[in-house]
Amino acid sequence: MKFVIIGGDAAGMSAASRAKRNQPEFEVTVLEQTRDVSYSACGMPYNIADAGRSMEDLVVRQAEVFIEKNKINLLTGHRVTGIDPGTRKVMGVTLENKSFTMKYDALLIATGAGPRVSNVPGMDLPGVMPLKSLEHGKKIKAFIDEQNVKKAVIIGMGYIGLEMCEALCVRGITVEMVKPGPTFLPWMTPELSREVEACVTANGVHLSCGHAITAITPHGGGGLTVMTDKRNFVADLVISASGVTPCSELAVAAGLEIGISGAVAVDDMMRTSDDRIYAAGDCADAIHVVTGKKCWIPLALRANRAGWAVADNVCGKETRLQGVAGTAVFKVFDMQVARTGLSLKEAVNEGFDPAEVVIQSRSKAHSHPGSGIIHVSMVGDKKTGRLLGTQMVGTDGVAHRINAPAVALHAGMTVADLIQCDLAYAPPFGPVWDPVLTAANQLIKRL
Amino acid sequence: MKFVIIGGDAAGMSAASRAKRNQPEFEVTVLEQTRDVSYSACGMPYNIADAGRSMEDLVVRQAEVFIEKNKINLLTGHRVTGIDPGTRKVMGVTLENKSFTMKYDALLIATGAGPRVSNVPGMDLPGVMPLKSLEHGKKIKAFIDEQNVKKAVIIGMGYIGLEMCEALCVRGITVEMVKPGPTFLPWMTPELSREVEACVTANGVHLSCGHAITAITPHGGGGLTVMTDKRNFVADLVISASGVTPCSELAVAAGLEIGISGAVAVDDMMRTSDDRIYAAGDCADAIHVVTGKKCWIPLALRANRAGWAVADNVCGKETRLQGVAGTAVFKVFDMQVARTGLSLKEAVNEGFDPAEVVIQSRSKAHSHPGSGIIHVSMVGDKKTGRLLGTQMVGTDGVAHRINAPAVALHAGMTVADLIQCDLAYAPPFGPVWDPVLTAANQLIKRL
Numbered sequence: 001m002k003f004v005i006i007g008g009d010a011a012g013m014s015a016a017s018r019a020k021r022n023q024p025e026f027e028v029t030v031l032e033q034t035r036d037v038s039y040s041a042c043g044m045p046y047n048i049a050d051a052g053r054s055m056e057d058l059v060v061r062q063a064e065v066f067i068e069k070n071k072i073n074l075l076t077g078h079r080v081t082g083i084d085p086g087t088r089k090v091m092g093v094t095l096e097n098k099s100f101t102m103k104y105d106a107l108l109i110a111t112g113a114g115p116r117v118s119n120v121p122g123m124d125l126p127g128v129m130p131l132k133s134l135e136h137g138k139k140i141k142a143f144i145d146e147q148n149v150k151k152a153v154i155i156g157m158g159y160i161g162l163e164m165c166e167a168l169c170v171r172g173i174t175v176e177m178v179k180p181g182p183t184f185l186p187w188m189t190p191e192l193s194r195e196v197e198a199c200v201t202a203n204g205v206h207l208s209c210g211h212a213i214t215a216i217t218p219h220g221g222g223g224l225t226v227m228t229d230k231r232n233f234v235a236d237l238v239i240s241a242s243g244v245t246p247c248s249e250l251a252v253a254a255g256l257e258i259g260i261s262g263a264v265a266v267d268d269m270m271r272t273s274d275d276r277i278y279a280a281g282d283c284a285d286a287i288h289v290v291t292g293k294k295c296w297i298p299l300a301l302r303a304n305r306a307g308w309a310v311a312d313n314v315c316g317k318e319t320r321l322q323g324v325a326g327t328a329v330f331k332v333f334d335m336q337v338a339r340t341g342l343s344l345k346e347a348v349n350e351g352f353d354p355a356e357v358v359i360q361s362r363s364k365a366h367s368h369p370g371s372g373i374i375h376v377s378m379v380g381d382k383k384t385g386r387l388l389g390t391q392m393v394g395t396d397g398v399a400h401r402i403n404a405p406a407v408a409l410h411a412g413m414t415v416a417d418l419i420q421c422d423l424a425y426a427p428p429f430g431p432v433w434d435p436v437l438t439a440a441n442q443l444i445k446r447l
Numbered sequence: 448m449k450f451v452i453i454g455g456d457a458a459g460m461s462a463a464s465r466a467k468r469n470q471p472e473f474e475v476t477v478l479e480q481t482r483d484v485s486y487s488a489c490g491m492p493y494n495i496a497d498a499g500r501s502m503e504d505l506v507v508r509q510a511e512v513f514i515e516k517n518k519i520n521l522l523t524g525h526r527v528t529g530i531d532p533g534t535r536k537v538m539g540v541t542l543e544n545k546s547f548t549m550k551y552d553a554l555l556i557a558t559g560a561g562p563r564v565s566n567v568p569g570m571d572l573p574g575v576m577p578l579k580s581l582e583h584g585k586k587i588k589a590f591i592d593e594q595n596v597k598k599a600v601i602i603g604m605g606y607i608g609l610e611m612c613e614a615l616c617v618r619g620i621t622v623e624m625v626k627p628g629p630t631f632l633p634w635m636t637p638e639l640s641r642e643v644e645a646c647v648t649a650n651g652v653h654l655s656c657g658h659a660i661t662a663i664t665p666h667g668g669g670g671l672t673v674m675t676d677k678r679n680f681v682a683d684l685v686i687s688a689s690g691v692t693p694c695s696e697l698a699v700a701a702g703l704e705i706g707i708s709g710a711v712a713v714d715d716m717m718r719t720s721d722d723r724i725y726a727a728g729d730c731a732d733a734i735h736v737v738t739g740k741k742c743w744i745p746l747a748l749r750a751n752r753a754g755w756a757v758a759d760n761v762c763g764k765e766t767r768l769q770g771v772a773g774t775a776v777f778k779v780f781d782m783q784v785a786r787t788g789l790s791l792k793e794a795v796n797e798g799f800d801p802a803e804v805v806i807q808s809r810s811k812a813h814s815h816p817g818s819g820i821i822h823v824s825m826v827g828d829k830k831t832g833r834l835l836g837t838q839m840v841g842t843d844g845v846a847h848r849i850n851a852p853a854v855a856l857h858a859g860m861t862v863a864d865l866i867q868c869d870l871a872y873a874p875p876f877g878p879v880w881d882p883v884l885t886a887a888n889q890l891i892k893r894l
């Protein structure tokens with residue numbers, strides 16, 4: 001059995017390692033276009049924040065280990081340029097410009113997602129950089145040191161943009177953030193996003209929403225000018241963080257079915273429309289556990305889990321994934337921001353009849369010192385009583401708290417069910433009624 | 448409608464407040480034997496740790512507020528001595544030694560739990576103190592200051608004993624802990640309890656398990672001698688923390704049905720065997736969501752929730768509680784200790800065919816600085832695949848993590864279901880595979 005994997009990051013390497021564990025006699029080949037495999041992409045902003053740390057710290061396992069210990073045929077610098085499902089072959093070219101062809105019995109497309117392409121003139125100037133691959137991270141870090149960056153503009157205000165914002169501030173760089181859309185964190189309920197916005201601006205970061213970027217040009221005195229329809233921004237470094245899109249070009253060209261947001265359409269066994277070809281990770285779609293519909297939410301845990309599922313399925317151990325709840329957390333300065341399931345707006349768009357409650361609670365018990373405010377938004381369906389989603393922000397105790405409602409979403413719990421849950425209490429860790437329960441207690445009155 | 452409540456702490460005051468909110472015209476009377484109502488008993492060790500804070504900080508709401516704002520007929524210093532279900536009356540005596548009688552239409556027994564009575568001679572000596580009521584807390588705190596306590600012995604090594612241990616150490620007091628049972632944290636899986644034990648002893652606390660206390664006597668040079676079958680311990684202060692028992696004497700005398708561990712037996716509407724009498728809080732039993740059987744697990748959240756349920760049921764809004772998972776968390780020094788559901792031993796005793804896995808994970812992502820080890824024990828049932836319980840210890844990120852498996856227990860999830868859950872990930876908050884998922888991924892191999 002020849003199992004070929006395109007892409008050597010989370011989904012690809014998870015699949016490769018698990019396939020070899022499952023079936024050591026399988027021939028498992030990974031074709032990775034860069035030189036880097038198995039690194040923590042999500043850790044890059046934190047690494048960039050710390051001048052003293054090497055970017056290599058982020059590599060979870062070196063390529064040699066996969067080759068020598070795991071017996072994976074790992075080929076870095078191998079870019080796949082085409083898939084021929086008829087003859088079950090992939091074609092490609094190496095970084096040394098040698099072309100190659102490889103037959104497969106089973107193929108996994110794990111090409112990930114890439115920075116959203118912008119056609120704004122000047123996005124290719126030196127000093128304008130996305131952050132997706134480890135190579136990008138290394139470039140940004142080197143640029144900060146070598147160019148003595150004092151001022152940066154970040155285009156985009158998503159997770160990566162905000163994490164980079166904090167990282168650059170930690171490095172003593174003045175940061176401005178710009179985006180075309182009118183709303184800071186548009187997926188977040190306004191009461192909560194205001195808290196995050198206040199935290200970011202309190203840290204000296206200037207936010208400009210509703211600024212359409214028209215061009216980036218070299219600045220007379222060195223550096224760059226980011227031109228928008230409202231005003232110009234001058235910076236030594238521009239981070240382009242306007243979101244990502246699935247890298248599904250190979251799948252498109254191979255005639256595979258493409259799903260929502262341009263991601264490769266897969267079933268619950270991660271099979272594409274060709275029964276020899278799987279897709280997993282940021283390039284593939286998934287079922288949303290709340291809506292039961294296809295969605296594209298590229299996150300690291302799903303990539304790892306889907307990689308494992310592919311390996312099991314390729315090895316004949318049928319594995320089906322239920323779907324995702326869109327559970328996510330990030331930190332920006334002292335603020336922890338978390339979500340799971342649908343926002344009120346998303347719930348309306350999905351045809352639910354939702355009600356939302358927004359409450360304030362605290363991260364520690366009444367009278368316990370050092371407690372912070374936790375803001376919770378919770379959304380439920382008036383028709384069925386079902387829990388639809390939860391969002392949370394606060395300086396303390398938010399990150400892991402989101403997992404209780406996440407599990408409740410997977411279980412299809414009603415808000416009334418969630419209210420019954422026996423959550424942990426001790427004064428240093430929260431009020432007797434956990435903020436999640438307080439939100440649920442209030443929400444049920446509106447359902 | 449005359450609604451009379453015996454006991455003015457978590458369950459009693461929750462019931463009283465909610466009943467008045469539900470039905471302002473109801474006559475709601477609370478009979479509390481002490482002068483204190485609605486205080487955070489769980490906060491007492493933390494308050495004792497801080498010499499500068501008043502014990503009054505722990506009072507959530509003053510008695511006057513309940514009387515004037517909530518219009519509750521709150522009578523402190525009123526000890527109930529008997530219930531006559533036939534004539535629907537309670538009888539009692541005040542702190543001023545006046546007897547009283549009161550008629551009820553609905554009665555709530557919310558008498559809580561009390562320190563387990565010991566017949567060891569000398570338990571009544573000055574300087575030997577339990578910690579249950581606010582009065583106890585005040586006494587301990589005053590004693591530490593007035594007697595210039597340098598050395599303390601704590602009898603018992605449960606939550607309260609360990610929290611008091613930390614509190615006394617913070618006050619600069621040398622602490623020894625003694626218990627008759629052979630095992631430190633006997634409900635905890637050995638790999639995990641060893642971690643907690645190591646943390647406690649690393650903080651200079653001497654632990655003596657398997658020491659049967661035979662007597663406490665005044666010590667020649669002042670202070671006290673705690674005599675055991677193995678050796679004697681000398682101390683200025685002895686904290687008696689050998690567990691609690693339900694205060695169900697009134698219910699017993701009234702002929703009500705008594706359940707497990709001597710707690711008042713209640714149905715899922717908190718009704719006792721007399722349909723006019725409810726019981727809630729630490730004096731009442733509950734259904735365990737994993738076993739479906741009666742259990743007695745006195746914890747604050749349940750008390751509050753059960754108080755509300757009684758108020759709703761008394762007011763004609765039928766409310767049924769599903770049960771408890773025994774979710775609990777406590778902190779001792781830097782160690783967070785959490786559990787939900789059954790341990791391996793408990794699962795065996797309950798007739799399951801359980802398997803357990805114990806794993807080590809980390810509180811932050813690979814390569815993220817400042818991460819601590821998290822130890823997880825997870826137990827599942829081989830027959831059904833069901834999740835039965837989870838225990839966790841670690842210095843960071845344990846407390847709220849226990850709530851995801853707690854919700855899973857309420858939902859009756861299998862380990863395979865839990866594995867599918869989309870939990871949050873970001874490098875500062877955990878690995879891509881949350882420790883809960885890593886444990887579940889390992890456990891499923893043994894089921």
